[in-house]
Amino acid sequence: MEAIDRFQLILEIFARRATTTEAKLQIQLARLKYELARAKEKVRLAKKGEQPGFMGLGAYEADVYHETVKRQIQTINEKLKKIRRKRVLHRERRAELGFPTISLAGYTNAGKSSLFNALTEEEVPVDDALFTTLSTTTRLVKFSRKKFLLTDTVGFIDRLPLTLIEAFHSTLEETIYSDLILLVVDISEPLSTVEKKLSICLETIDRIETSGIPIITALNKIDLLSQTEIGQKMEKLKNKAPKSIPISALYKININQLKEEIINLLKNYTQVSFTVPLTNETMPFISWLYNRADVYAVKYVENAVHVTFEAIPWFAERVKSRVEELGGKIESFKQGEFA
Numbered sequence: 403m404e405a406i407d408r409f410q411l412i413l414e415i416f417a418r419r420a421t422t423t424e425a426k427l428q429i430q431l432a433r434l435k436y437e438l439a440r441a442k443e444k445v446r447l448a449k450k451g452e453q454p455g456f457m458g459l460g461a462y463e464a465d466v467y468h469e470t471v472k473r474q475i476q477t478i479n480e481k482l483k484k485i486r487r488k489r490v491l492h493r494e495r496r497a498e499l500g501f502p503t504i505s506l507a508g509y510t511n512a513g514k515s516s517l518f519n520a521l522t523e524e525e526v527p528v529d530d531a532l533f534t535t536l537s538t539t540t541r542l543v544k545f546s547r548k549k550f551l552l553t554d555t556v557g558f559i560d561r562l563p564l565t566l567i568e569a570f571h572s573t574l575e576e577t578i579y580s581d582l583i584l585l586v587v588d589i590s591e592p593l594s595t596v597e598k599k600l601s602i603c604l605e606t607i608d609r610i611e612t613s614g615i616p617i618i619t620a621l622n623k624i625d626l627l628s629q630t631e632i633g634q635k636m637e638k639l640k641n642k643a644p645k646s647i648p649i650s651a652l653y654k655i656n657i658n659q660l661k662e663e664i665i666n667l668l669k670n671y672t673q674v675s676f677t678v679p680l681t682n683e684t685m686p687f688i689s690w691l692y693n694r695a696d697v698y699a700v701k702y703v704e705n706a707v708h709v710t711f712e713a714i715p716w717f718a719e720r721v722k723s724r725v726e727e728l729g730g731k732i733e734s735f736k737q738g739e740f741a
């Protein structure tokens with residue numbers, strides 16, 4: 403009984419997080435597989451005559467039901483295959499907005515949501531159109547005069563039922579396609595547990611093809627440890643945790659140091675200056691840009707507007723084409739250096 407509740411609870415968490423068709427299908431698939439396993443058992447019992455039937459059905463009907471579920475599973479598998487084949491490219495997904503995206507990852511209870519709250523203190527209000535683009539767990543935040551999108555993710559869970567592993571991966575994938583991963587680890591747990599969880603997280607992140615995305619490890623809950631313990635654990639984790647920073651999300655210890663490290667790693671911005679003639683389309687374009695990138699200067703000169711902004715490379719390319727469409731001119735297009 404407990405196993406059923408746990409399965410359904412986890413399924414519920416995933417269902418709430420899933421926003422793409424692929425993730426939704428994965429969850430439907432997990433649910434059907436679970437249903438199938440139960441149907442099989444009922445068919446067996448019905449045939450043995452030990453049970454009056456399945457949902458009031460006899461052995462024959464139970465067989466039919468079993469076949470129906472099997473066919474539904476097949477249909478979903480085919481749909482998933484198609485989706486995988488024409489999966490949107492990483493960069494296309496990211497080109498929606500010009501701000502770099504930071505994803506929080508880590509085990510359940512590590513303190514991801516607490517850190518999310520600590521980092522979103524300076525939240526930037528967004529317009530309605532943009533708001534609908536963002537999922538419920540993504541916020542536009544600002545620190546050191548730069549804006550970022552910060553996403554909280556569904557936590558890793560031990561003993562994840564086999565049928566849910568794929569669903570977990572595809573929900574994680576949605577959120578982890580980012581410019582930086584902030585891996586949260588509860589360092590107050592025994593070292594062996596910390597090490598085990600850390601390696602599972604890193605392996606999983608690696609498996610969903612995030613290679614090249616920088617990782618910062620936030621060693622959380624240091625308030626529960628002595629200075630000596632922190633030092634010892636950090637020394638042991640030195641070669642295992644990428645760019646580790648000891649923090650307390652709850653008591654906001656070392657949050658500024660963490661922010662600095664984030665800024666340091668996110669240098670691949672593109673700085674662009676352009677001029678567009680003033681037409682009916684100009685103002686909507688400028689306000690569209692304003693909501694999606696860090697716009698530093700807007701100057702009106704005679705019948706034109708001069709703009710300077712910073713954005714992630716894919717987005718900057720997109721704006722460049724739009725400026726040219728509007729009969730404007732790119733004055734400078736500087737690729738920021740990669741960290």
Ligand SMILES: Nc1nc2c(ncn2[C@@H]2O[C@H](COP(=O)(O)OP(=O)(O)OP(=O)(O)O)[C@@H](O)[C@H]2O)c(=O)[nH]1
Nearest residue numbers: 509510511512513514515516557623650651652653
């Ligand atoms: N002592 C201490 N407790 C913390 C700290 N950060 C988080 N916690 C506590 O740890 C528990 C889990 O924190 P959450 O932020 O909900 O963890 P999570 O990683 O979002 O968990 P899931 O959403 O289940 O994946 C809560 O009771 C927090 O109050 C910290 O720095 N110190």
Ligand SMILES: [Mg+2]
Nearest residue numbers: 514515516554
């Ligand atoms: Mg959480």
